[in-house]
Amino acid sequence: MSTTPTTLFDKVWDAHVVKKIEDGPDVFYIDRHFIHEVTSPVAFLGLKNRGVPVLFPEKTFATADHNTPTINQHLPVQDPLSANQLKALEDNSAKYGISHWGLNNPKNGIVHVVGPENGITQPGMTIVCGDSHTSTHGAFGAIAFGIGTSEVEMVLSSQCIMQPKPKKMRILIDGKLGKGVTPKDVALFIISQITASGATGYFVEYAGEVFEQMSMEGRMTVCNLSIEMGARGGMIAPDDTTFAYLNGKEKAPKGAAWETALAYWKTLKTDADATFDKELHYHAAEIEPQITYGTNPGLGTAITKNIPTAADLNEGESSYKKSLAYMGFAEGEQIIGKKVDYVFLGSCTNGRIEDFRAFSSIVKGRKKADNITAWLVPGSHIVESQIKEEGILDILTEAGFQLRQPGCSACLAMNDDKVPAGKYAVSTSNRNFEGRQGPGSRTLLASPYVAAAAAVTGVVTDPREFL
Amino acid sequence: MAYDKFTVLRSTAVPLPIENVDTDQIIPARFLKATERKDFGDNLFRDWRYNPDNTPKKDFILNDGTYSGKILVGGKNFGSGSSREHAAWAIYDYGFRCVVSSFFADIFKNNSLNIGILPVQVSPEFLDKIFTAVLADPKTELEIDLPAQTIAIGGTDDKESFAINGYKKHNMLNGFDDIDYLQAMKSEIAAFSGKSFY
Ligand code: SF4
Numbered sequence: 001m002s003t004t005p006t007t008l009f010d011k012v013w014d015a016h017v018v019k020k021i022e023d024g025p026d027v028f029y030i031d032r033h034f035i036h037e038v039t040s041p042v043a044f045l046g047l048k049n050r051g052v053p054v055l056f057p058e059k060t061f062a063t064a065d066h067n068t069p070t071i072n073q074h075l076p077v078q079d080p081l082s083a084n085q086l087k088a089l090e091d092n093s094a095k096y097g098i099s100h101w102g103l104n105n106p107k108n109g110i111v112h113v114v115g116p117e118n119g120i121t122q123p124g125m126t127i128v129c130g131d132s133h134t135s136t137h138g139a140f141g142a143i144a145f146g147i148g149t150s151e152v153e154m155v156l157s158s159q160c161i162m163q164p165k166p167k168k169m170r171i172l173i174d175g176k177l178g179k180g181v182t183p184k185d186v187a188l189f190i191i192s193q194i195t196a197s198g199a200t201g202y203f204v205e206y207a208g209e210v211f212e213q214m215s216m217e218g219r220m221t222v223c224n225l226s227i228e229m230g231a232r233g234g235m236i237a238p239d240d241t242t243f244a245y246l247n248g249k250e251k252a253p254k255g256a257a258w259e260t261a262l263a264y265w266k267t268l269k270t271d272a273d274a275t276f277d278k279e280l281h282y283h284a285a286e287i288e289p290q291i292t293y294g295t296n297p298g299l300g301t302a303i304t305k306n307i308p309t310a311a312d313l314n315e316g317e318s319s320y321k322k323s324l325a326y327m328g329f330a331e332g333e334q335i336i337g338k339k340v341d342y343v344f345l346g347s348c349t350n351g352r353i354e355d356f357r358a359f360s361s362i363v364k365g366r367k368k369a370d371n372i373t374a375w376l377v378p379g380s381h382i383v384e385s386q387i388k389e390e391g392i393l394d395i396l397t398e399a400g401f402q403l404r405q406p407g408c409s410a411c412l413a414m415n416d417d418k419v420p421a422g423k424y425a426v427s428t429s430n431r432n433f434e435g436r437q438g439p440g441s442r443t444l445l446a447s448p449y450v451a452a453a454a455a456v457t458g459v460v461t462d463p464r465e466f467l
Numbered sequence: 468m469a470y471d472k473f474t475v476l477r478s479t480a481v482p483l484p485i486e487n488v489d490t491d492q493i494i495p496a497r498f499l500k501a502t503e504r505k506d507f508g509d510n511l512f513r514d515w516r517y518n519p520d521n522t523p524k525k526d527f528i529l530n531d532g533t534y535s536g537k538i539l540v541g542g543k544n545f546g547s548g549s550s551r552e553h554a555a556w557a558i559y560d561y562g563f564r565c566v567v568s569s570f571f572a573d574i575f576k577n578n579s580l581n582i583g584i585l586p587v588q589v590s591p592e593f594l595d596k597i598f599t600a601v602l603a604d605p606k607t608e609l610e611i612d613l614p615a616q617t618i619a620i621g622g623t624d625d626k627e628s629f630a631i632n633g634y635k636k637h638n639m640l641n642g643f644d645d646i647d648y649l650q651a652m653k654s655e656i657a658a659f660s661g662k663s664f665y
Contacts, residue, residue, distance in 0.1 A: 015664075018652070018655060018656055019652070019655065021634050022633070023632055023633030023634060024632050024635065025632070025634060027652065029656070029659055029663065031664075031665040032665070038499050038500075038551075039551065039552070041502035042502070042503060042504050042552075045502070045503055045504075046646070050646070052646075052650065055657075056660065067500065081500035082500060085500055122665065124664065124665075125665055130550060130551075130552075131550055132549050134550075145574075147574070148551075148552035148555070148581060149552040149553075150552060150578065150582060150644070150645070151577070151581065153646060154645055154646055154649055157646060157649065157650065158646070158652070158653060159660060160649055162648070164632065196487060196544065196547060197487070197543070197544040197547060197570060197572070200570065200571075200572060200573055201573060230544070230547065230573070232574075296487050296489070296547070315486065316542065318484075319485055319542065413496060413497070414496045414497060414499065414500070421519070431548060431549075433492065433548060434491070434492060434514065435491060435492075435495055436496075439495070439514055439519060440514075
């Protein structure tokens with residue numbers, strides 16, 4: 001019997017369709033659901049108003065992250081509105097029997113960091129969360145994407161959402177990455193090539209040597225940024241790297257269940273002759289350390305290059321000029337040497353242990369520049385412990401840095417970690433939108449290496465000088 | 468949450484000819500701290516609309532008094548970024564029922580349909596025509612006919628069709644939401660879940 005070749009995406013998607021609605025979306029089954037304090041309260045209110053229970057509370061996991069302080073977490077949260085949201089998450093979780101990792105729980109951290117590090121995220125799963133960077137979990141060969149609050153309510157009440165099946169895109173990158181070029185640079189490079197809406201309507205599979213060689217942390221960084229090219233999500237076929245990462249994690253299958261799971265997971269790959277709606281192909285050698293200069297993640301370039309002119313881009317000219325005016329940059333200017341005020345290492349994009357290792361490898365034996373305020377925020381308590389155990393904290397302290405406590409922090413600046421108006425921040429997070437890191441803040445997105453180089457020199461610097 | 472039915476909407480429009488309007492602009496994160504859906508319209512486009520001292524910025528379109536209506540017209544890639552449904556709530560609560568653009572971000576589009584805002588995707592050429600007509604005469608009305616799936620510019624012969632799947636169209640026409648639909652499927656879902664691998 002011959003079967004039609006299919007993609008990894010099709011295999012996982014089709015296995016989760018409860019029902020196809022004619023001329024409508026699929027009723028799509030969700031294996032794991034993450035919730036946090038900001039996008040869940042109104043969904044719980046909806047359940048209450050309808051008098052509907054949570055169908056499978058054991059498939060939902062709650063963590064507090066978006067709106068939490070990153071210092072003095074042992075003290076009561078000062079901001080009454082934030083405290084109220086955290087309390088609502090705790091109460092709703094208790095009421096419906098959902099496991100809740102609140103502030104000060106040793107498992108607490110950013111939702112997209114704690115899911116994988118505790119083995120909740122597994123290959124072949126469908127995973128959603130009311131946060132667009134849910135795409136992170138695609139690194140394990142899962143279909144994972146962000147949803148709105150109405151959909152959070154749907155998952156709580158029925159474990160399903162209504163989704164039209166997206167189109168498929170494959171991004172192939174072969175070759176080996178050069179010195180100082182990280183997974184973050186790979187993602188920023190792709191976005192700069194295809195723009196911030198270049199993959200809208202698609203689900204992306206990343207394939208080729210670059211991704212095969214990448215660590216799980218790196219794959220998470222890449223899949224995390226899928227949403228910044230407009231894609232609903234991105235995924236990478238699970239392989240030995242994936243299995244080794246998962247083996248022994250708390251919620252990963254054990255014993256015979258592990259063997260069964262492994263046998264299934266090994267089938268999760270795109271068949272040789274399967275086709276995609278769109279395919280893109282790049283070579284690792286094209287990719288240099290990247291940095292953004294505008295107000296969407298597509299406005300980025302190799303760090304050694306100059307800011308493009310409107311004529312170089314196919315962005316609308318007035319929107320581009322507005323963007324540069326906000327940033328205080330001029331067309332054609334050099335980015336290297338630009339003064340920096342803040343450095344933010346953290347977020348679900350680059351708040352994992354490898355990111356802290358990379359950052360510390362540059363600041364080791366150097367000193368923080370006087371003009372820099374640095375916020376180094378681990379993605380979770382587990383990452384925080386690793387930082388301490390591996391001696392990274394000592395390196396950071398020696399260089400004049402402090403470590404904060406886990407949370408989303410300046411990634412979205414809902415708490416007190418706000419970059420002041422007009423100030424420049426080199427950030428390892430994922431969005432450089434106007435005001436994202438605080439009203440009037442100016443964000444340059446980059447890798448942990450670039451962040452470290454800026455932190456010790458006080459200006460935008462090519463990190464390869466230090467490697 | 469239930470919302471008003473949508474059939475034919477004839478209204479003046481507010482033009483926002485900016486590309487990549489992201490959900491952080493539509494409603495900044497610091498206004499997401501509520502635990503109920505209330506007053507989000509007050510903070511729609513907060514940082515474009517108000518100065519840091521909370522006085523209105525005179526030159527922002529929602530403040531200058533020339534333009535009003537139930538239709539918001541935005542540039543390409545409207546609603547990119549965060550999945551916050553608060554962005555759609557803010558637009559709805561402010562009084563818009565329809566957003567027109569040449570391209571929408573996926574999650575924003577889903578969220579809008581789920582809460583009763585109709586996202587109407589038109590060709591880039593038609594979007595230009597709308598901007599030209601509305602900017603030239605703020606009294607220009609747009610007519611959005613959901614049953615016929617057309618959008619027309621009042622006072623001209625310009626008209627274009629738009630796409631929406633049959634299921635969502637039915638929901639919008641009747642003010643239904645997906646949760647009612649899914650509730651009715653619970654036994655089928657439970658059976659599916661029983662066979663699922665995870
Ligand atoms: S770190 Fe930023 S992108 Fe990630 S979950 Fe938190 S707010 Fe969202």
